[in-house]
Amino acid sequence: MARKKVKLAWISNDATRRATYKKRKHGLLKKVRELTTLCHVTACMIVYGPEEAQPEAWPSAAEAAPVIRRFKSMPDMDQCRKMVNQEGFLRQRVGKLQEQLRRLMGDNRELEASLLMHEVLGGGGGGLVDVGVDDARRLAWMAEVRLKVVEERIRSEAAHRQLAVKEEAEMASKEEEVLRQNPGEEVDLFHGGEEIMPISYAESSMTWLQDAYNLFPLN
Amino acid sequence: MARKKVKLAWISNDATRRATYKKRKHGLLKKVRELTTLCHVTACMIVYGPEEAQPEAWPSAAEAAPVIRRFKSMPDMDQCRKMVNQEGFLRQRVGKLQEQLRRLMGDNRELEASLLMHEVLGGGGGGLVDVGVDDARRLAWMAEVRLKVVEERIRSEAAHRQLAVKEEAEMASKEEEVLRQNPGEEVDLFHGGEEIMPISYAESSMTWLQDAYNLFPLN
DNA sequence: TAGGCTATACTTAGCTA
DNA sequence: GTAGCTAAGTATAGCCT
Numbered sequence: 001m002a003r004k005k006v007k008l009a010w011i012s013n014d015a016t017r018r019a020t021y022k023k024r025k026h027g028l029l030k031k032v033r034e035l036t037t038l039c040h041v042t043a044c045m046i047v048y049g050p051e052e053a054q055p056e057a058w059p060s061a062a063e064a065a066p067v068i069r070r071f072k073s074m075p076d077m078d079q080c081r082k083m084v085n086q087e088g089f090l091r092q093r094v095g096k097l098q099e100q101l102r103r104l105m106g107d108n109r110e111l112e113a114s115l116l117m118h119e120v121l122g123g124g125g126g127g128l129v130d131v132g133v134d135d136a137r138r139l140a141w142m143a144e145v146r147l148k149v150v151e152e153r154i155r156s157e158a159a160h161r162q163l164a165v166k167e168e169a170e171m172a173s174k175e176e177e178v179l180r181q182n183p184g185e186e187v188d189l190f191h192g193g194e195e196i197m198p199i200s201y202a203e204s205s206m207t208w209l210q211d212a213y214n215l216f217p218l219n
Numbered sequence: 220m221a222r223k224k225v226k227l228a229w230i231s232n233d234a235t236r237r238a239t240y241k242k243r244k245h246g247l248l249k250k251v252r253e254l255t256t257l258c259h260v261t262a263c264m265i266v267y268g269p270e271e272a273q274p275e276a277w278p279s280a281a282e283a284a285p286v287i288r289r290f291k292s293m294p295d296m297d298q299c300r301k302m303v304n305q306e307g308f309l310r311q312r313v314g315k316l317q318e319q320l321r322r323l324m325g326d327n328r329e330l331e332a333s334l335l336m337h338e339v340l341g342g343g344g345g346g347l348v349d350v351g352v353d354d355a356r357r358l359a360w361m362a363e364v365r366l367k368v369v370e371e372r373i374r375s376e377a378a379h380r381q382l383a384v385k386e387e388a389e390m391a392s393k394e395e396e397v398l399r400q401n402p403g404e405e406v407d408l409f410h411g412g413e414e415i416m417p418i419s420y421a422e423s424s425m426t427w428l429q430d431a432y433n434l435f436p437l438n
Numbered sequence: 439t440a441g442g443c444t445a446t447a448c449t450t451a452g453c454t455a
Numbered sequence: 456g457t458a459g460c461t462a463a464g465t466a467t468a469g470c471c472t
Contacts, residue, residue, distance in 0.1 A: 002463050003453085005451095009257070011258065016451085016452085017257070018456090019451085020257055021258040023449085024250070024257070024258075025254065028250050028251065034227060034243070035243050035244065037227050037228065037229065038227065038228070038236070038243070039229075039230065039236055040229055040269060041240065041266055041267055042267040043266040044264070045263070045264045046265075047260055047261070048260055048262065048321075049260060067265055068265065068287050070274065071274045097320060101319055101320055220446075220466060221466075222468045222470085223446080223468060224448095224468095225447090225467090234439085237439090238439095239467085241440095242468085243467080245466095246466055250449095250466095
């Protein structure tokens with residue numbers, strides 16, 4: 001809202017985006033506070049920052065908690081029924097997340113493969129010097145930078161895993177090799193069958209293990 | 220903020236206060252939406268209106284629910300004292316998965332961007348050398364298309380989650396069907412990374428933790 | 439009570455240091 | 456990355472219908 005009308009879309013520039021995030025977050029907090037003050041209403045806001053795993057809450061995490069609790073205790077809220085047993089709920093959530101994770105990993109792999117192919121097929125890149133249009137040159141440069149970032153992240157990610165579990169990392173790298181040789185092929189090593197459990201039982205910790213088995217059957 | 224500088228205090232006049240509330244609430248929602256769009260962050264807002272017993276949530280109650288759940292599942296919140304028991308354990312697991320998920324989503328985004336650039340710049344007739352105004356225009360177009368695809372995917376992912384809350388069992392079975400039909404989507408080369416969970420369990424049995432550990436390996 | 443209007447107050451994008 | 460700065464966009468208080 002200044003100097004230029006910004007179009008409502010993802011800000012690709014990293015620094016700009018972070019700056020904007022910070023500024024607007026601040027402005028938002030101020031507005032929320034003003035609203036609560038002016039109208040004596042109870043309000044809170046939760047934001048999951050782009051980088052942090054921790055959510056930020058306003059006016060403060062401590063102040064937000066009661067609001068959230070109140071909100072969650074709405075009889076109308078869909079989760080109320082399930083929240084009778086938090087355990088079952090959480091377990092379901094685990095399943096969902098795992099599934100999502102698997103899918104995203106698949107996506108990542110595909111994208112990586114495509115990217116790799118493009119890189120290989122595109123080859124040299126010597127033509128860059130001759131590009132006459134500034135925009136194009138900038139784009140090419142950006143592409144390279146981004147690539148570096150992603151590759152680096154993937155590398156460090158792999159290293160991390162290697163430290164964490166040696167055998168697993170070994171398998172992963174093997175698979176990566178295989179994939180590199182057969183980029184079209186996809187391999188599934190994981191059989192995480194998920195099964196939704198009935199949530200009707202009362203809050204009992206007796207059944208959790210059984211439920212666990214249902215959710216994550218051992219192969 | 221107009222015609223007169225309003226002092227930050229409870230607005231005693233009833234009509235004025237309600238008008239202000241309505242206007243500012245609207246503005247706030249807009250701002251939240253902008254923030255989420257511009258910076259790709261997950262956010263929600265909860266306001267207990269002056270009159271209504273029902274809270275209002277943004278972007279919508281349905282969309283806010285997952286955010287709230289996620290927030291509530293923070294180990295750091297008041298429920299963190301339960302970290303020792305199985306619930307806390309599951310919560311931790313959820314947190315881990317969420318973190319991974321977020322990172323993967325970021326990777327996906329970056330990969331998409333890289334891929335886009337490679338496709339556009341490399342895909343044309345003669346490679347980079349021929350990049351011109353038309354290519355720039357093409358890039359813009361492709362960028363939009365890609366964006367739509369990605370956004371759509373994210374949206375469907377979100378809708379997915381919402382639905383999952385409402386009809387967990389139903390959705391799950393459908394998903395499994397889908398997955399069964401497209402087994403290629405389900406790829407996991409990396410399931411790995413172990414992490415030690417807190418061993419300070421006091422009251423519960425010695426074995427459940429072990430079992431849990433076996434059943435729900437943290438990554 | 440709800441909308442629409444407009445002068446003003448406020449927010450913030452792009453820069454600079 | 457932080458911290459101002461300023462111009463240019465936005466939000467909105469008080470009115471009016």
